[in-house]
Amino acid sequence: MANLAQAIRLALHYGEENLGVTDIFGEDVGAPLGGVFTATQGLKTAWNTPLDERGIIGTALGIAYAGGKPVAEIQFCDYIYNVIDLLKLCGNVTWSSAGEYSVPMVLMTPVGSGIHGSMYHSHSFESIATHIQGWKIVMPSNPKDAYGLMLSAIAEPNPVLFLAPKALMRQKGAELIPGEPADERTLHAMIDAPLGDRSDWTPNWPPVEDYRVAIGEAKIARAGTQLTVVTYGRMLPLSVNAAETLAKEGLEIEVIDLRTIYPFDLPCVKASVEKTGRLLVINEDTEVTNFGEHIIRKVLDEAFYSLEVKPELLAGLDVPGVGLAWGYEQNSVPQADDVLAAMRRLATERA
Amino acid sequence: MTATPWQAPKLDDTLKVAIHDKMVLGRATEEMLIRMMRTGHGYFWIGGPGEEGFNVPLGLLTKKGHGPDFDYLHLHYRSSATILAMGGAPIDILRQMRSTATDPFSKGRNFVNHFAIKPWNVVPVTPTIETQYATVIGTALVQQRHGGDGLSYVTGGDAGSAEGDFWTCMNWSTRPGRELPVLILVTQNEFGISTPANQTQNNLRLNERANGFGIKNACVDGNDPIASWHALVEAMAYVRHERKPYCLQANVSRLYGHSSSSGANRYDEPDCVSLYEQRLIRENLMTQAEIKAVWDKHNAQLADDLQKVIAEPMPDKSQVLQHVWHEGPAGN
Numbered sequence: 221m222a223n224l225a226q227a228i229r230l231a232l233h234y235g236e237e238n239l240g241v242t243d244i245f246g247e248d249v250g251a252p253l254g255g256v257f258t259a260t261q262g263l264k265t266a267w268n269t270p271l272d273e274r275g276i277i278g279t280a281l282g283i284a285y286a287g288g289k290p291v292a293e294i295q296f297c298d299y300i301y302n303v304i305d306l307l308k309l310c311g312n313v314t315w316s317s318a319g320e321y322s323v324p325m326v327l328m329t330p331v332g333s334g335i336h337g338s339m340y341h342s343h344s345f346e347s348i349a350t351h352i353q354g355w356k357i358v359m360p361s362n363p364k365d366a367y368g369l370m371l372s373a374i375a376e377p378n379p380v381l382f383l384a385p386k387a388l389m390r391q392k393g394a395e396l397i398p399g400e401p402a403d404e405r406t407l408h409a410m411i412d413a414p415l416g417d418r419s420d421w422t423p424n425w426p427p428v429e430d431y432r433v434a435i436g437e438a439k440i441a442r443a444g445t446q447l448t449v450v451t452y453g454r455m456l457p458l459s460v461n462a463a464e465t466l467a468k469e470g471l472e473i474e475v476i477d478l479r480t481i482y483p484f485d486l487p488c489v490k491a492s493v494e495k496t497g498r499l500l501v502i503n504e505d506t507e508v509t510n511f512g513e514h515i516i517r518k519v520l521d522e523a524f525y526s527l528e529v530k531p532e533l534l535a536g537l538d539v540p541g542v543g544l545a546w547g548y549e550q551n552s553v554p555q556a557d558d559v560l561a562a563m564r565r566l567a568t569e570r571a
Numbered sequence: 572m573t574a575t576p577w578q579a580p581k582l583d584d585t586l587k588v589a590i591h592d593k594m595v596l597g598r599a600t601e602e603m604l605i606r607m608m609r610t611g612h613g614y615f616w617i618g619g620p621g622e623e624g625f626n627v628p629l630g631l632l633t634k635k636g637h638g639p640d641f642d643y644l645h646l647h648y649r650s651s652a653t654i655l656a657m658g659g660a661p662i663d664i665l666r667q668m669r670s671t672a673t674d675p676f677s678k679g680r681n682f683v684n685h686f687a688i689k690p691w692n693v694v695p696v697t698p699t700i701e702t703q704y705a706t707v708i709g710t711a712l713v714q715q716r717h718g719g720d721g722l723s724y725v726t727g728g729d730a731g732s733a734e735g736d737f738w739t740c741m742n743w744s745t746r747p748g749r750e751l752p753v754l755i756l757v758t759q760n761e762f763g764i765s766t767p768a769n770q771t772q773n774n775l776r777l778n779e780r781a782n783g784f785g786i787k788n789a790c791v792d793g794n795d796p797i798a799s800w801h802a803l804v805e806a807m808a809y810v811r812h813e814r815k816p817y818c819l820q821a822n823v824s825r826l827y828g829h830s831s832s833s834g835a836n837r838y839d840e841p842d843c844v845s846l847y848e849q850r851l852i853r854e855n856l857m858t859q860a861e862i863k864a865v866w867d868k869h870n871a872q873l874a875d876d877l878q879k880v881i882a883e884p885m886p887d888k889s890q891v892l893q894h895v896w897h898e899g900p901a902g903n
């Protein structure tokens with residue numbers, strides 16, 4: 221099975237061949253490295269930019285203006301903060317020009333903790349991103365969804381922010397991407413660059429097929445009746461694991477993989493809360509003005525009388541960074557134990 | 572649209588008179604906008620009176636059209652005379668000033684002189700006065716790959732050239748073997764709102780900053796449309812055919828101050844329109860009476876335009892949510 225980085229690569233390859241992608245670019249995105257997580261290795265339109273995030277976003281917008289289809293990368297979302305006004309511009313061009321220009325661009329960036337990344341390789345960005353209007357924001361939790369979301373992002377006529385949970389980049393999927401070889405060693409030999417000199421190397425792409433995950437559609441990753449957990453990205457596998465553990469205790473927990481953070485699938489969340497009467501939102505962004513608060517507010521607006529207990533948010537502590545020593549990360553970003561404890565408590569709380 | 576190679580028109584007497592006509596149109600339009608601001612027909616004014624001597628030649632020399640065979644324009648907010656010289660309708664600028672629903676550039680959403688004209692490759696003007704130096708890279712990159720002689724130009728003020736995107740533009744457009752057809756234009760009026768240039772710039776010839784990147788550059792008297800014409804012809808020919816960047820500074824006046832926020836009162840600085848009129852008279856290309864007739868023609872038309880615009884609808888509640896998302900197929 222492809223891992224998440226390979227899935228992104230396969231999707232970008234499909235995009236180059238079939239969906240009009242003209243440029244895949246960013247710092248170290250082109251040869252020889254093909255991205256710090258190898259997500260852009262071997263792609264024919266991938267190129268290296270100067271170390272200049274403002275140039276990267278400006279160039280992407282310019283390419284979109286000129287009829288191209290750019291996929292730009294900010295190497296880590298921790299380094300995205302100096303382009304906020306350009307992101308704002310990408311998001312407001314269609315509205316401010318009253319529809320004259322559209323902005324068909326994809327921006328991908330790795331997010332989140334879990335790799336001992338310390339202060340500047342552990343940030344989350346979705347909460348800030350949702351304050352930049354005019355963008356759609358997606359975050360996969362597995363390779364097949366990464367593939368399907370990337371294809372939808374490329375086909376989308378609006379700017380799409382593709383957040384890649386960096387701790388899951390090497391995680392393999394449970395399901396094959398359509399057209400992916402069944403044996404992962406075959407895939408590796410076909411599309412992973414060799415170590416050392418790779419100047420003569422070209423990938424041998426498998427015939428991957430069109431497979432889309434629609435933007436705005438959540439997925440019920442695990443069905444249940446006693447608690448709704450809404451999450452995405454790296455927190456999704458932790459939540460599913462916890463739900464499986466709790467099932468042995470007789471607790472049936474529904475885990476929703478949001479997949480699209482904005483605009484999020486409120487009907488799916490609402491239907492689940494109406495069934496379970498309980499809501500726990502989990503993500504690793506810092507808790508103040510966290511996107512999970514918005515999810516809870518929408519549920520209060522739309523399904524208040526279905527709630528049996530107060531909804532909760534499990535998120536990162538409101539501290540300036542994720543510290544390198546494990547004691548910092550472990551105690552500021554939700555971990556498997558925290559997820560399990562929060563789920564058990566909320567599922568069993570007396571109504 | 573067919574893409575024939577660009578050829579600068581010959582600067583003959585007819586064209587010299589036509590340049591005057593467009594300069595007067597630019598000035599009369601801006602003065603109308605200021606009157607609209609004063610009489611309650613618009614909230615905020617910012618524009619380009621004092622830059623017509625440079626901006627009109629720029630508009631006339633633009634390879635106008637849609638797609639990478641034609642020039643892409645990444646403008647800032649003082650470019651009305653460029654758009655008018657290209658054939659833009661003054662009434663549309665009045666519409667944006669009054670923020671009517673009929674404003675074709677933004678449906679009343681943006682300040683005046685914030686154009687967005689896709690058929691002419693005029694990408695949306697934004698108040699963030701540095702981002703245009705970053706977006707110009709992208710259109711130029713597409714053009715570099717596409718071939719032909721289309722270029723991308725970007726305009727900005729002297730103070731704004733302190734922003735990082737100015738340097739980003741020079742750096743990206745000079746990567747070895749990947750040079751870009753970008754024309755970087757700086758209008759030097761020696762002010763950024765209230766801050767005089769001598770407090771922030773160690774060399775008022777900002778084009779010389781391009782020397783550090785090996786970018787060909789020059790400085791021209793933007794109050795002189797003839798000198799500006801020749802400087803632009805040279806700069807554009809270089810970018811179109813060498814497919815490399817060029818930086819041109821134009822020294823200009825800011826005749827009504829920064830914007831309505833500083834009162835939009837007339838300042839005693841060289842006036843490119845009246846200087847040019849004196850020259851046309853001296854060179855026997857126009858008489859005083861002919862010049863007056865040009866002013867009268869444009870002022871009368873603008874007065875009619877204003878009456879029309881005043882009667883046009885304003886945006887209402889139903890329009891707020893329009894165009895948040897682009898619907899339909901992607902692509903510009």
Ligand SMILES: Cc1ncc(C[n+]2csc(CCOP(=O)(O)OP(=O)(O)O)c2C)c(N)n1
Nearest residue numbers: 698699700701728729730731760762763764
């Ligand atoms: C990025 C950004 N910072 C600040 C402002 C506010 N602002 C608008 S115009 C201006 C001064 C610009 O001066 P200059 O670049 O010389 O252009 P001029 O107005 O003189 O033509 C400032 C500070 C802005 N619009 N954008």
Ligand SMILES: [Mg+2]
Nearest residue numbers: 728729762763
């Ligand atoms: Mg200035």
